[in-house]
Amino acid sequence: MATIPLSIAKYIRSMWMAEMIITYLRIDKHGNLVDWGGYPQHYGLTNLATGKPVTEQVGFLEGLLSVPHTQVLQFVRVANGRCAHVHIMPLDNGTYVLMLDATAEHDRQQKMQQQLNELSILTYRQSQWLQELETTRQQLAEEKRLLNEVSELKSRFIATLSHELRSSLTSIVGYTELLDEAKQADVREANYLSSVKNNANHLLSLIDNVLDQAKLEAGQIVLQPSSCDVKQLIADLKPLFFPTAQEKGLAFETDIQPKMPARVILDEWRFRQVLINLITNALNFTEQGFVRITLGWQAGRLEFSVADSGPGISEQAQPKIFAPFHRESTTHALPGAGLGLAISHHIVNLMGGELTVESSLGQGSIFGGFVEASLAQPTASTDENVSTATEAKAKILIVDDNADIRNLMEIYLEDGGYAAITAGDGAEAIILALQTEPDLVLMDMQMPVTSGYEAVQQLRSDNFTKPIIALSASTLAQDKSYALEVGCDHYLVKPVSPEELLNTIEQILLKQHLA
Known part of the structure; x- marks a missing residue:
């Protein structure tokens, strides 16, 4: 292997010497400073004096000069705060102390150690976060399980309550209708019977609304689309409301646009419920004039409205008109729990539509909107x-x-x-x-x-x-x-x-x- 030229070796040595900033101290066997070389001022050694004890001039050497063999002290902090690697080399006639600058290396190691410490802390914190996250996940899973149990209990409660109430009302409404059809009672008994029938139907309506509101809050209303004859639906509704309109002297009108399809696909029972709620409200609040139902068809939308000539709704009250249990102030008490419009609004939204109100005081009201529907295949007449x-x-x-x-x-x-x-x-x-x-x-x-x-x-x-x-x-x-x-x-x-x-x-x- 070729040797390094002397000039290159000298250059490397000078570079190394310059980088290490070497200082040496020669000390006799009595501990006095004999001479020095290099750059003692770099380490804060500015007043060195020969013939005097070195430990009085370089304090960190106290107790270290009697070592039997060479000792290296790394990263010694000297007088001016710098760091040095100190080599103590005992000789026959004394001791040599060699000081090599280690400030940059110390700073690098300190920075690296700081980074390692920070990484260790971060790792520990990450471990804590993961543990907390897992604890939170378990808590959420438990809360979800409990919520599912509560939801299931609520569903069963709704089903049980519905069964008990509807079963009783089935008998009440059914037998009342049979007695009403018999027409054998005198006028007073007929009035009693009519009162029982009307209040039973009102109670059934209240039960339906309360149970539907509970199901809406629990997210349990699921649409059941089927083929629906809209014209027949309106024809079936008219006999339900015409007697009330006639009794109050109101015109009860229906307007079905000519282009209405014979049958459409939607949840007939829910759409019927919306119309019943809107018509019932209109009849309740209207004392004179009319109640008008309008139905139309427009590109996959079944449009509907229920208009009345009632007292109207103030602009301030309209934003909360679809809130549950909201009831407009009137001069006389009206039946209901204030759920019909809220339920209708939610059902229309479920059906992909929109329910709005147009009204002003003294000008009546129009509740209307649309639901999404599709054309049904025509069926053969049977x-x-x-x-x-x-x-x-x-x-x-x-x-x-x-x-x-x-x-x-x-x-x-x-x-x-x-x-x-x-x-x-x-x-x-x-x-x-x-x-x-x-x-x-x-x-x-x-x-x-x-x-x-x-x-x-x-x-x-x-x-x-x-x-x-x-x-x-x-x-x-x-x-x-x-x-x-x-x-x-x-x-x-x-x-x-x-x-x-x-x-x-x-x-x-x-x-x-x-x-």
């Missing part, structure tokens, strides 16, 4: 087949644990020309259905011991193929879905009117006949 499908007296099995409701359904069916047999629980229903082979089963879903869901599952597993209509007091979408899933062909909610019940049965039997 009127000519209805008589054929219902000529024979169909036999229907009524299943309900409530004797009053069983008797009421039996009256409805017999008045509609059907033969009825009854069962008081799911187990009895299974036996009767398999033995008597009815043309249709009307099944209450919420019964003790053997529920309607269990009875339907058992019947379907035993190859019972006739139609089964679920009759339930629950308005929860999941209960309806479950009923259809286990084998029901249709789902009716209590209380059900005789017209709705008989029309549903007729359509299902007709479909069965044509299949």
Whole structure:
């Protein structure tokens, strides 16, 4: 290997010497300074004197000069604050002390150590944060579990409350209507009967609104789109409100635009609920003039409005008109809990639409907007087949644990020309259905011991193929879905009117006949 030229070696040595800023001290065996060289002033050694004890001039050497062999002290802090590597080398006639500047190296190491310390602290804090994050995640998971439990309990409470209230109201409303149709009471008794009927229907409306508001808050309202004849829907609503309008001397008008499709796809029950709430409000607040329903169709939108000539709503009150439990001040008390508009507004939003109000004091009000809908496929007319499908007296099995409701359904069916047999629980229903082979089963879903869901599952597993209509007091979408899933062909909610019940049965039997 070639040797480094002397000139290059000298250059390297000079560079190294300059960078290290070397200082040496020669000390005799008595500890006195003999001489020095290099750059002592760089280390703050400015008043060195030969022949005097070196420890009095360089304090950090105290006790270090008697070492038996070379010792290296790294990063010694000298008088002026600099750092030096100090080499103490004992010789026969004394000691040499060599000082090499280490300030830059010390600063680098100190900075590196600081970075390591900061990294260590950051790592520790990161570990703490991760632990806190995991603790928070576990807490959120537990809170979510508890919220789900509360939501489920709330759902069950709503379902149970709905079942108990609707079951009782089914009997009250149903038997009241039967008495009203009998027309055998005198005028005073007829008024009593009318009062019971009106208040029962009002109570049912309040229950529906309160339960719907609870379901909206729990996010449990799910739309059930189906084919809807809008013109027929309005025709069905008119008889509900015309007597009230007539009694108050109001004109009750409907206006359906000519280009309205024959059938559209939307949640008919929910859209009907919106219209009922808007019409009810209009009739309640209007003392003279008119209430007008308008329906139109525009490019996938079913547009609607309910206008009245009532007292109107102030501009200040309009922003909160759709808030739950909000009621406008009037000169007389009005029925209701102030939920109808809030529920209608939410339902319209769920249906992809918008509900707004236009009003001013003394000028009446217009509540209107739109919901999204699509065109339904036209269906062939089946009127000519209805008589054929219902000529024979169909036999229907009524299943309900409530004797009053069983008797009421039996009256409805017999008045509609059907033969009825009854069962008081799911187990009895299974036996009767398999033995008597009815043309249709009307099944209450919420019964003790053997529920309607269990009875339907058992019947379907035993190859019972006739139609089964679920009759339930629950308005929860999941209960309806479950009923259809286990084998029901249709789902009716209590209380059900005789017209709705008989029309549903007729359509299902007709479909069965044509299949």
